[in-house]
Amino acid sequence: MATVTANMSMSLDGFVSHPTDGVATLFGWYSRGEVPVETVEDRVELKTSAEEAAALEDAKTSLGVIVYGRRTFDDADGWNGTHPLGVPVVVLTHSIPEGWPREGSSVHFVTEGGIEGALAEARELAGDKTIAVGSADLTQQALNAGLLDELTVDLVAAMLGEGIRFFDHLKGTPYELRQTWVRPGNGVVHLGYQVVKP
Amino acid sequence: MATVTANMSMSLDGFVSHPTDGVATLFGWYSRGEVPVETVEDRVELKTSAEEAAALEDAKTSLGVIVYGRRTFDDADGWNGTHPLGVPVVVLTHSIPEGWPREGSSVHFVTEGGIEGALAEARELAGDKTIAVGSADLTQQALNAGLLDELTVDLVAAMLGEGIRFFDHLKGTPYELRQTWVRPGNGVVHLGYQVVKP
Numbered sequence A, B: 001m002a003t004v005t006a007n008m009s010m011s012l013d014g015f016v017s018h019p020t021d022g023v024a025t026l027f028g029w030y031s032r033g034e035v036p037v038e039t040v041e042d043r044v045e046l047k048t049s050a051e052e053a054a055a056l057e058d059a060k061t062s063l064g065v066i067v068y069g070r071r072t073f074d075d076a077d078g079w080n081g082t083h084p085l086g087v088p089v090v091v092l093t094h095s096i097p098e099g100w101p102r103e104g105s106s107v108h109f110v111t112e113g114g115i116e117g118a119l120a121e122a123r124e125l126a127g128d129k130t131i132a133v134g135s136a137d138l139t140q141q142a143l144n145a146g147l148l149d150e151l152t153v154d155l156v157a158a159m160l161g162e163g164i165r166f167f168d169h170l171k172g173t174p175y176e177l178r179q180t181w182v183r184p185g186n187g188v189v190h191l192g193y194q195v196v197k198p
Helices: A023-030 A049-062 A070-075 A076-080 A114-125 A136-144 B024-031 B050-062 B068-076 B076-080 B114-126 B136-144
Strands: A004-011 A014-019 A034-035 A045-048 A063-068 A091-092 A107-110 A130-133 A150-155 A173-183 A187-197 B004-011 B015-017 B036-037 B047-048 B063-069 B089-092 B107-110 B128-135 B150-156 B175-184 B189-193
Touching: A004 A136, A023 A045, A023 A150, A045 A049, A049 A063, A049 A173, A063 A070, A063 A114, A063 A136, A070 A076, A070 A091, A091 A114, A091 A150, A107 A114, A114 A130, A114 A136, A130 A136, A173 B175, A173 B189, A187 B175, A187 B189, B004 B024, B004 B136, B024 B047, B024 B150, B036 B050, B047 B050, B047 B089, B050 B063, B050 B107, B063 B068, B063 B114, B063 B136, B068 B076, B068 B089, B076 B089, B076 B107, B089 B114, B107 B114, B114 B128, B114 B136, B128 B136
Parallel strands: A004 A130, A004 A150, A063 A091, A063 A130, A091 A107, B004 B128, B004 B150, B063 B089, B063 B128, B089 B107
Antiparallel strands: A004 A014, A034 A045, A150 A187, A173 A187, B004 B015, B036 B047, B150 B189, B175 B189
């Protein structure tokens, strides 16, 4: 069965976005290496360490489906119908946006059943590949529903002080995770966890 | 000049204490190794990895003074006048507790000047040894005053969901830290940071 995973770059004080410091602090590690990383947007040039580049390539290769919320869909203008990574996308939304779904599009909509419904649809599309949950809010919902299998955090050596927390509104706490790997980077530590199901 | 440092065991979601889960989750790593660690309390038996034990011994050897808030002093009943680690203690408090200071005691009180005042007193006592700031609240005050030099976090593979956050109410954010070392442990990752002064 497809593995459900979530990944974010998070500051040491727990934030994955900041009201004004959009990317410089959190995503600086994506450009502090020597090895070019192929990106979906030509205008962005990324260079990481060889180890980081290999891990990013692995994640891309195993990726089957991404689950997003409505805000990300709106912000991305629906990726023009095809996500730049070339994988199907499931959008969890209260109502299907006007003009959607579009013919030939790989963007799917789920309006019922919350995160469970979205992940059920994602499993149909993912086969044995990975399902990535694409926001902090959805990650929290998946954790709270007992549906998240893995969690990877790029822990950035910085304090953001405010913004959106990766881990908030968690239920069933306290609980332990299984640390699966640790990869020190440049101004960042990459951390892998398995979520231990009760 | 004495280095000012702070260390805490922190859950992945940022908490250093929990209303009911006092110690099991956060401090489990102190007893998951093979090497006995000498403690100040006979009833507690700690075993860590050899690397962790060496790091704890180093920290103990270099420790000069600990700065605490009034609540810790009260909870510890003033350590009976002598902190179990054998180092002088500075307590930052609005008023000196009744019956204190005591003769022969190495517990000092600072009632004015806030964290700056407490650290000035600590510097008098520390020589070239390390000053440890002993609570999340004092760590935040020291960070906000630009007086913290180093920060070490034992990042525990667990979610606590609620409690006291290590990093809260920070000022001057966003800002970067300098990652100085990373030591993977058993269900924990030990992280060292230098605070970069503007």
